[in-house]
Amino acid sequence: MNGLATALFTLLRRDLILALRRRQDALVVLGFFVVVVSLFPLGVGPDPQLLRSMAPGVLWVSALLATMLSLERLFSDDFRDGSLEQILLAPQPLSLMVMSKILAHWLITGLPLVLISPLLGMQLNLDGTEILTLMAALLLGTPILSLVGAIGAALTLGLRGGGVLISLLILPLYVPALVLGAGAVDAVMYGSSAQAHLSLMAALLILTLLLAPWAIAAALRIMSD
Amino acid sequence: MAEQRVQWFKFASPPNFYDLAGRLAPWFGGLAAILFVVGLYVGFVLAPPDYQQGNSYRIMFIHVPTAWMSMFLYVLMAVYAAIGLIWRVKTAEVMAKAIAPTGALFTFLALWTGALWGKPTWGTYWVWDARLTSELILLFLYLGYMALHAAIEDRQRAANASAILALAGVVNVPIIYFSVVWWNTLHQGASITVTSAPTMETVMFSALMLMTFACWMYAIAVVLWRARLELLERERRAAWVLERMGEKA
Amino acid sequence: MIEFLAMGGHGPYVWGSYGVALVVLVAELVLLSRRRTAMNRRLARLARLNRENGAEPSPDS
Amino acid sequence: MIVWRRSAPLSRKADSPWTCVYHQPFAESPVPSMSHAARVVFPAHRLEVEGLVAERGERLLIQDLGFSLAGGELLQVAGRNGAGKTSLLRILCGLSRPLEGRICWDGVPVQRREEGPTAHLAYLGHTNALKDELSGEENLRIQSALQGRRLGRDEAWEVLGRMGLGGHEDLPVKFLSQGQKRRVALARLLLVRRPLWILDEPFAALDVQVIEVLRSALEAHLAANGMIILTTHQAVPIQGRQHTLTLGKAS
Numbered sequence: 191m192n193g194l195a196t197a198l199f200t201l202l203r204r205d206l207i208l209a210l211r212r213r214q215d216a217l218v219v220l221g222f223f224v225v226v227v228s229l230f231p232l233g234v235g236p237d238p239q240l241l242r243s244m245a246p247g248v249l250w251v252s253a254l255l256a257t258m259l260s261l262e263r264l265f266s267d268d269f270r271d272g273s274l275e276q277i278l279l280a281p282q283p284l285s286l287m288v289m290s291k292i293l294a295h296w297l298i299t300g301l302p303l304v305l306i307s308p309l310l311g312m313q314l315n316l317d318g319t320e321i322l323t324l325m326a327a328l329l330l331g332t333p334i335l336s337l338v339g340a341i342g343a344a345l346t347l348g349l350r351g352g353g354v355l356i357s358l359l360i361l362p363l364y365v366p367a368l369v370l371g372a373g374a375v376d377a378v379m380y381g382s383s384a385q386a387h388l389s390l391m392a393a394l395l396i397l398t399l400l401l402a403p404w405a406i407a408a409a410l411r412i413m414s415d
Numbered sequence: 416m417a418e419q420r421v422q423w424f425k426f427a428s429p430p431n432f433y434d435l436a437g438r439l440a441p442w443f444g445g446l447a448a449i450l451f452v453v454g455l456y457v458g459f460v461l462a463p464p465d466y467q468q469g470n471s472y473r474i475m476f477i478h479v480p481t482a483w484m485s486m487f488l489y490v491l492m493a494v495y496a497a498i499g500l501i502w503r504v505k506t507a508e509v510m511a512k513a514i515a516p517t518g519a520l521f522t523f524l525a526l527w528t529g530a531l532w533g534k535p536t537w538g539t540y541w542v543w544d545a546r547l548t549s550e551l552i553l554l555f556l557y558l559g560y561m562a563l564h565a566a567i568e569d570r571q572r573a574a575n576a577s578a579i580l581a582l583a584g585v586v587n588v589p590i591i592y593f594s595v596v597w598w599n600t601l602h603q604g605a606s607i608t609v610t611s612a613p614t615m616e617t618v619m620f621s622a623l624m625l626m627t628f629a630c631w632m633y634a635i636a637v638v639l640w641r642a643r644l645e646l647l648e649r650e651r652r653a654a655w656v657l658e659r660m661g662e663k664a
Numbered sequence: 665m666i667e668f669l670a671m672g673g674h675g676p677y678v679w680g681s682y683g684v685a686l687v688v689l690v691a692e693l694v695l696l697s698r699r700r701t702a703m704n705r706r707l708a709r710l711a712r713l714n715r716e717n718g719a720e721p722s723p724d725s
Numbered sequence: 726m727i728v729w730r731r732s733a734p735l736s737r738k739a740d741s742p743w744t745c746v747y748h749q750p751f752a753e754s755p756v757p758s759m760s761h762a763a764r765v766v767f768p769a770h771r772l773e774v775e776g777l778v779a780e781r782g783e784r785l786l787i788q789d790l791g792f793s794l795a796g797g798e799l800l801q802v803a804g805r806n807g808a809g810k811t812s813l814l815r816i817l818c819g820l821s822r823p824l825e826g827r828i829c830w831d832g833v834p835v836q837r838r839e840e841g842p843t844a845h846l847a848y849l850g851h852t853n854a855l856k857d858e859l860s861g862e863e864n865l866r867i868q869s870a871l872q873g874r875r876l877g878r879d880e881a882w883e884v885l886g887r888m889g890l891g892g893h894e895d896l897p898v899k900f901l902s903q904g905q906k907r908r909v910a911l912a913r914l915l916l917v918r919r920p921l922w923i924l925d926e927p928f929a930a931l932d933v934q935v936i937e938v939l940r941s942a943l944e945a946h947l948a949a950n951g952m953i954i955l956t957t958h959q960a961v962p963i964q965g966r967q968h969t970l971t972l973g974k975a976s
Contacts, residue, residue, distance in 0.1 A: 193873030193874070194873070196870050196873065196875055197870055197871050197872070197873055200867055200870035200871055201867075201871060204856070204859075204867045207858075207859065207863075208856060208858055208859070211858040211859075212858060223754025260453055261775070269853065271852055271853070271854060271856065271857075272850055272851070272853060272854035272855075273854045273855075273856065275820060275848065275850055275852075275854065276848075276854045276868060276871060276872075277819060277871060278505040278818070279818060279819070279843045279848055279872075280843070280871045280872055280873070281840060281841035281843060281844040281872065281873055282841075282871075282873065287871075338583075341579070341580075343584050343652075345563060345576050345579060346563070346566070349566050349567065350566075350760075351566070352566075355563065355566055358555070358558060358559045358562055359562075359563060359580060361555070361557040362552045362556050362559065362584075362587075362591070363556075363583065363584070363587050363591075364511060365552055365591045365595065366587070366590045366591055366592060366594040369594040369595065369598045370594060370598070373597075373598060394590070394876075400584060402583075405579055405582065405583050408500075408579055409576060409579045412572060412575040412576050412579065413572065413576060414820065415572060415575075415820065415821045415822065459668075461687040462721050464672060468670040469672040469673070469674055470674045470678060471674035471677055471678060473671075473678050474677060474678055474681045474682075477681055477682055477685050478681065481685070493672060516692070517692070520688060520692060522687070524684070524685050524688060527681065527684055527685075528681040528684075528685065531678075531680050531681045532677065532681070533672050534677055535677050569781075569782055570782070571780075571782075577667075633689065637692060637693070637696065640688075640696050640700075641696060644696070644699055644700055647703055648703065651707060651710065652784075656707060657707075657710070657711045657714055659687055660704070660707040660710065660711040
């Protein structure tokens with residue numbers, strides 16, 4: 191048990207240290223998120239009301255795309271330098287090791303998106319409660335994006351053009367998170383409560399937490415076979 | 416238990432499956448043709464025009480069966496994929512791969528006919544209603560499955576990896592469907608209610624059923640044919656393939 | 665007959681649906697049969713080469 | 726204690742310990758005092774492989790392969806390129822699944838071992854499994870912890886020093902040469918203390934000095950009743966009981 195905790199914590203810490211030493215990777219994802227959201231007003235015009243009504247969708251779709259961008263390297267670095275083999279050979283259950291990696295991925299890419307979203311929400315004329323709902327929805331939703339995305343990242347391991355393929359595999363699976371996440375903000379915007387959306391999102395997160403690690407572990411074993 | 420396993424594997428062994436599928440497929444194909452003809456006759460000649468939609472409702476007889484088939488086939492594909500993944504049954508892997516193109520085709524038809532039905536009904540080809548939207552996402556799922564299968568060179572690995580994807584997809588399909596339905600009701604979109612109309616006459620219902628069975632038979636026939644080809648390609652170095660091909664040459 | 669084809673003004677939609685369905689299903693069958701002939705040809709050649717070279721199809725049989 | 730060790734680490738004394746500290750004592754006694762792997766003497770283990778069948782693509786690579794290996798023995802897997810050497814090693818590690826066959830450790834199929842299917846082995850593949858951004862010490866400590874064994878800083882430094890990497894311990898691995906990186910990877914083998922080593926082309930692309938380090942590490946491991954399975958193109962003389970397994974003889 192102690193060995194397990196040590197291994198899980200070490201893997202988490204290793205990925206965080208690596209991310210710190212290659213800061214630009216995480217910053218690129220964040221920058222992408224900000225730039226995409228900022229470009230929307232240029233495309234649809236500066237009408238505040240229009241921007242406000244589009245904001246939930248725009249923010250969520252941009253978050254999906256930003257996450258996609260970061261997924262390709264989730265396992266491919268470890269795959270290339272052989273660390274993945276060592277992780278597969280570790281005596282600890284692979285599905286738990288995978289959870290460590292995903293937690294690190296979320297801390298590096300998901301959490302910054304949540305933290306910067308109020309700024310972008312204000313840019314798109316969202317008011318206080320809407321922004322809080324947006325943050326809550328992103329807080330529950332971005333782990334789902336990391337977990338589901340990791341399945342795609344594992345399945346495209348070592349393939350040529352894996353990055354593009356991930357999007358095709360994973361974006362359809364992101365639909366529920368998108369619907370619930372953007373819907374939560376919409377609900378508040380139209381004067382009702384976002385509680386139903388957020389509860390469902392939490393349920394979805396729990397379901398994903400239960401099932402995704404298994405799928406990721408299986409995919410990793412298959413693709414590094 | 417062990418004996419049962421042996422029996423099952425014997426049935427599922429590639430040469431046996433190949434021969435059996437070759438014998439069965441024409442029957443399913445023939446049945447499909449007959450059912451299509453009868454179904455179209457009932458749907459177009461016997462069934463009267465709908466008092467609300469006129470004749471455009473007849474698109475239902477192809478739209479609804481293809482939409483049903485697209486979902487059934489995805490689930491079936493996932494079931495075969497799971498069997499292939501867990502028990503490593505080659506024929507199940509091949510069946511999963513063979514189902515995907517036909518499933519995608521039915522999904523495309525459901526979308527196409529849905530759009531053409533939408534124009535006279537809603538006045539526009541595309542409406543983001545729950546069924547069309549989830550069909551569209553289902554099409555993406557099928558395309559993703561096929562793309563992943565094609566991207567991986569090693570057949571065994573391709574089969575296993577896409578099996579994982581199919582399973583992830585099949586868990587998601589109901590969630591996607593319900594989230595889309597929910598999204599749709601919240602945004603007060605249009606939705607097709609014809610199929611659930613209590614006034615649907617027996618003639619219409621039987622036409623719908625006939626067409627559904629026709630689609631089933633067609634799908635079974637085509638999938639068996641394709642599975643045979645996939646099996647030949649995968650096992651092209653095996654003795655049983657050479658034997659069968661030698662006879663023909 | 666013309667009345668039947670017109671479908672009460674909805675002809676293009678109805679026939680567009682069924683026409684495309686027919687075309688797509690037939691196309692699938694044609695593609696399958698073409699793939700089949702190509703594969704048969706290739707496999708038959710493989711089998712012939714195998715016999716001519718005198719190699720047993722399976723080394724352990 | 727820690728401060729004292731850090732100010733005067735063992736490793737700093739010798740720049741080429743593979744000749745004076747590590748290798749030479751071994752020539753005299755079967756259990757060299759300085760070798761880490763040798764300080765732990767493994768109890769008698771047995772690896773048995775039965776009826777292994779494996780294929781790659783549609784090609785049958787391995788057909789009905791069986792062998793057994795006891796402590797202190799080395800198995801060299803030979804065969805031409807593409808004969809399935811790497812595939813065999815990966816199967817023995819559990820990284821690939823064989824089509825059929827059993828791999829038993831002390832009579833228990835590896836999948837059913839309580840400690841996990843890989844708890845008895847250490848694997849070194851073509852890649853070093855090192856993170857360029859981390860130092861040798863960090864790499865070793867992380868790798869060791871991932872295998873479930875917490876490793877002190879001193880121990881990591883000591884092993885790195887024995888590998889002739891004194892002074893390089895806290896340098897990011899990307900500043901090391903290819904041979905030095907390989908040495909860090911070899912240090913990992915010594916640290917995880919597993920009785921079975923599975924090494925894929927361990928001598929490839931190594932300079933003469935590192936080959937010598939590796940050779941003595943292998944001999945020390947055998948002397949400590951460990952087992953080694955390796956593939957190699959080069960003939961490197963190693964003392965100890967050896968077997969050779971040649972793959973793909975038939976075709």
